[in-house]
Amino acid sequence: MTEALRSDEAGIARAAALLRGGGLVAFGTETVYGLGADATNAKAVAGIFAAKGRPRFNPLICHYPDADCAFADVIANDAARRLAALWPGPLTLVLPWRDDCPVALLTGAGLDTLAVRVPASTSALRLLREVGRPVAAPSANRSGRISPTDAAHVLADLEGRIDAVLDSGACPVGVESTVLDLTGAQPVMLRPGGVTVEAIEALVGPVARLTGLAGAVRSPGLLASHYAPELPVRINAVAVGADEALLALGRPLAGAGLVFNLSEGGVLSEAAARLFLGLRWLDAEAARCGLTRIAAMAVPERGLGLAINDRLRRAAAPRPGSGV
Ligand code: TXA
Numbered sequence: 590m591t592e593a594l595r596s597d598e599a600g601i602a603r604a605a606a607l608l609r610g611g612g613l614v615a616f617g618t619e620t621v622y623g624l625g626a627d628a629t630n631a632k633a634v635a636g637i638f639a640a641k642g643r644p645r646f647n648p649l650i651c652h653y654p655d656a657d658c659a660f661a662d663v664i665a666n667d668a669a670r671r672l673a674a675l676w677p678g679p680l681t682l683v684l685p686w687r688d689d690c691p692v693a694l695l696t697g698a699g700l701d702t703l704a705v706r707v708p709a710s711t712s713a714l715r716l717l718r719e720v721g722r723p724v725a726a727p728s729a730n731r732s733g734r735i736s737p738t739d740a741a742h743v744l745a746d747l748e749g750r751i752d753a754v755l756d757s758g759a760c761p762v763g764v765e766s767t768v769l770d771l772t773g774a775q776p777v778m779l780r781p782g783g784v785t786v787e788a789i790e791a792l793v794g795p796v797a798r799l800t801g802l803a804g805a806v807r808s809p810g811l812l813a814s815h816y817a818p819e820l821p822v823r824i825n826a827v828a829v830g831a832d833e834a835l836l837a838l839g840r841p842l843a844g845a846g847l848v849f850n851l852s853e854g855g856v857l858s859e860a861a862a863r864l865f866l867g868l869r870w871l872d873a874e875a876a877r878c879g880l881t882r883i884a885a886m887a888v889p890e891r892g893l894g895l896a897i898n899d900r901l902r903r904a905a906a907p908r909p910g911s912g913v
């Protein structure tokens with residue numbers, strides 16, 4: 590049984606007690622729901638990999654209530670200290686472990702770096718304070734599937750496999766955190782996300798972008814096929830086929846029968862917040878209407894558009910075992 594907890598004082602206290610006892614608790618953050626475990630408890634962390642069906646080589650992000658707690662576990666450099674101005678917020682920093690870091694090695698999947706973040710969600714921050722230990726949390730979906738942006742999405746994937754979900758409503762940002770590697774001479778963006786490159790560059794200067802195969806090697810989670818709905822996805826569509834449902838941005842393409850509009854006004858923050866909901870909704874509705882594919886309209890490659898396009902490209906990537 591998976592307990593559904595409200596994000597009031599009693600719910601947060603229960604969630605914290607479950608985490609301290611080695612349980613698995615999903616909780617809302619500003620980006621997506623995370624599947625949390627006490628990062629210092631190797632057995633609990635192993636439970637995350639099992640519940641998600643996640644490959645053991647893919648490291649997890651550790652969550653903290655503030656920058657001081659995060660930098661007690663990793664070695665912060667100048668850039669990290671400057672970027673901490675964006676915390677709490679959707680930014681994850683990859684830094685070397687400290688020798689005395691109590692986090693279980695499995696959390697970092699054996700890498701010599703650890704990813705740390707301070708989420709900007711009141712209930713998540715209260716939970717992290719109450720747990721009093723770093724909380725390892727990947728997105729609370731089955732591996733390879735669409736990330737959850739509300740508690741019902743979490744239960745659809747993980748009901749019965751985790752101890753509880755702390756329901757804090759819909760996630761306002763809607764795409765995962767930006768992952769930034771700070772171990773080299775220049776910051777490297779491993780995953781575009783909720784904090785824009787523009788905001789990062791304003792604090793630390795030019796950021797290198799890692800894409801394709803190089804990205805997958807540096808950040809093992811960045812496998813091509815990911816965020817996959819059941820139906821095949823086609824991106825940058827300029828026309829809609831008779832067998833296609835449409836993921837629209839701005840004015841929908843003509844001729845589409847079934848449409849989910851990410852943002853009628855073309856506002857990228859609204860589009861990001863609705864992206865995963867839209868993919869889930871189209872997946873379910875298209876099947877009901879006898880449609881067999883999802884066509885997605887182009888999204889501008891600026892600001893949050895980088896994160897949206899990254900997720901859409903992965904949703905559209907050839908899938909293992911599909912033969913394409
Ligand atoms: O917004 C988010 O980041 C959400 C919420 C729950 O915080 N979490 C999340 O976790 O998206 P996950 O596990 O779905 O994605 C984490 C990404 C993966 O691509 C993983 O490979 C990468 O971060 N990562 C984690 N630790 C790393 C490390 N030490 N070096 C390089 N990449 C790392």
Ligand code: MG
Nearest residue numbers: 727728729736
């Ligand atoms: Mg994920």
